[in-house]
Amino acid sequence: MSMVKTLWVLVEGLFSKPMTIKFPHEAIEIPDAYRGEHKFDIDRCASCGFCAEICPNKAIEMVKLPEQYTQKYKKTYPRIDLRKCCFCALCQDICVKKCLKMTKNVFLATPDPASLIKDPMPKVQGEE
Amino acid sequence: MSGRNIMTDQMSGKNPTGNEQIEPATDDSTEYDFYFGPAHSGSGNFGVKLKLDGERVISARADPGYLHRGFEKLMEYRTPIQNAVISDRLCVLEPLNWNLVHAEAVDELTGIEVPERARYIRVLMAELSRLQSHIIWYGVMSLGLGFDTGFRLAFGYRDYILDIFELITGGRCYPAGYICDGGVRRDLPEGYAERIKNVLDKIKGFMENIKSFDNLFFANRTKGIGVLKLEDAIRLGATGPVLRASGMKTDVRKDDPYEIYSELDFDVPTEKQGDANARCTVRDREMEESIKIIKQVLDRIPEGKTRKPSRIKRPSRTKIPEGEVYVRNEIARGEACIYMRSVGESAPYRVKVRGPDFLHMIPVLEHLLKGCELADVPAIYWSLNICPADMDR
Helix, strand or coil, X not given: XXXXXXXXXXXXXXXXXXXXXXXXXXXXXXXCCCCCCEEXXXXXXXXXXXXXXXXXXXXXXXXXXXXXXXXXXXXXXXXXXXXXXXXXXXXXXXXXCCCEEECCCCCCCCCCHHHHEECCCCCCCXXX | CCHXXXXXXXXXXXXXXXXXXXXXXXXXXXXXXXXXXXXXXXXXXXXXXXXXXXXXXXXXXXXXXXXXXXXXXXXXXXXXXXXXXXXHHHCCCCHHHHHHHHHHHHHHXXXXXXCHHXXXXXXXXXXXXXXXXXXXXXXXXXXXXXXXXXXXXXXXXXXXXXXXXXXXXXXXCCCCCCEXXXXXXXXXXXXXXXXXXXXXXXXXXXXXXXXXXXXXXXXXXXXXXXXXXXXXXXXXXXXXHHHHHCCCCCCHHHHCCCCCHHHCCCCCCCCCCCCHHHHHHHHHHHHHHHHHHHHHHHHHCCCCCCXXXXXXXXXXXXXXXXXXXXXXXXXXXXXXXXXXXXXXXXXXXXXXXXXXXXXXXXXXXXXXXXXXXXXXXXXXXXXXXXXXXXXXX
């Protein structure tokens, strides 16, 4: 009897769908609430520094922008070090102006670790 | 087991863990030391030093500390909401249950009344976490017994529950303090109930497949192996499923109910034999009870707020009232406790974490391994469902 059951499981296994998918050709859908890479909207930022204060890993630092931007953006803005970040989204939850948001981007692997430091403004070409 | 390297080290008199010197074996001796872990796929970041005579274990000595990360100290420098994020990492296999223990400790200190909806969500997530933890246990138990298919099957089904965690908390393994002081961090998304019910149907199918622990593969390897008598279990401080498998009907959810457990209808499965098979059967039946609880919660969950206060406070504006608390919860592995003391500052003065595995992995394991066969070591080890993360913490 147990042999019949074993054979039945084998036959069933041959015709059932696999549990895995062929990544990267296809991928499972990532839900909206996912905590991926941050997206920062500098024009809405109030420079309150709450995000830097609440970050449990001290991955956020409030910094001044390079000189070419200081005329428009005079205050300090969050610079996020994704190498230290644990993607807890406390910065997103505490943000008063809702200018820091976690996106669905999970593709953060890179051969250049320095690129994981996210400046408030994208760096201009040739800048240090 | 990394036998070859150990033998090479033994020849040179070098100890792989560096604790104490191993005596080189003499030609006429059949006794030798053998390391089970800590860098072994079947032991999970934890080492046991076995003294063998041929194939028989003469004595076992647990070697803790490999996974120590210093959570208790880290928590003394952070506010409760930041500590909620850290509490995930106390045990990788059931972070939401540890979230809940931490949140309850802070709630008791602050005296905040958690909204009704949040209490239901907390229990829902804790039971889903227990379910997936038991599925992982089935996987590693199968791996330990040489049944590789069981391991793959279990981890495949576990991912269905991780999909639910991802939908609700935003992360698959780590919920980032989803259950925090005052409630939960965000409300349930639309269509959650249907998704959870679909997953539960799949898990039931999985449980049908693994159902019989009396089958040839499990019974031969687990029956009569690693028998823990009730008086020994009590003496050595066993809790949870390990104690229940030895015959004591005890469960914090029933004995000292927290959240909404007193309103729910569920049984506490027990067995009398106290062997590895009994521990497996208890966990199998516990999975059914967890499904029963989740269904009740889904039917009764009320509308309302999910956190009080709804906004997260800045660390500089946070104050924990002075006092001390000790809370205990029933998690998948046994009794999880947190002692917290506050002196009225933004961070707790002292946090002491007492995981269920501290006693299961040192006195209970050493007691059970003494006198067994080497081939039974993985069966006994995994029948305790141990997690080095919450022991070393």
